Amino acid sequence: IVLTQSPVTLSLSPGERATLSCRASETISTFLAWYQQKPGQAPRLLVYDASNRAPGIPARFSGSGSGTDFTLTISSLEPEDFAVYHCQQRNRWPLTFGGGTRVELK
């Protein structure tokens, strides 16, 4: 299953809303997770099963979608949110990741 993330880069300012997309090449129900990765760090789970925030993740992060189209929304960007975001499907093997979206400071 191929996951296509868009845009590749998102240039925004603190306080703005970020909307990231992940599209699957076939239906994956809600078996999608989102991860955040900062430079030089390991990824961190943000959202699982499309819309469930992982423990300790701030409420400004929200996920939605089902089937083939998914969205990660950051309601109001904080300085620490500028990072790369990856989506990942667990509907079937092999597990796959999207190519990532970089959220950068405008």
Added chain:
Amino acid sequence: EVQLLESGGGLVQPGGSLRLSCAVSGFTLSSNIYGMTWVRQAPGQGLEWVATLGDTGDISYYADSVKGRFTVSRDTSKNTVSLQMNSLRDDDTAVYYCARSYYNRFDPWGQGTLVTVSS
């Protein structure tokens, strides 16, 4: 607190072998609740799932790119997971992360270990 610590990375020649380890703390593998997964990231690239060992330790899954060359295993007495990598190729160069798997979502991750395949 759950912590994962990878080790064993380094420089290896094409065709060579390397064994990565992931030391687990904060939970026990023998509980058979969590699987363990390896994910890699080539320099400047995205994430690539490599292998997953199921929660009971007796089933494993591999990406086509490593099938037949890599083997994932665990040692419950040491609470560690290993990735044996044989017949290494240039395109295996990457940071390798281990991560705890629960319903095939990965949380948390280790800090990663760099594997460089080069002559």
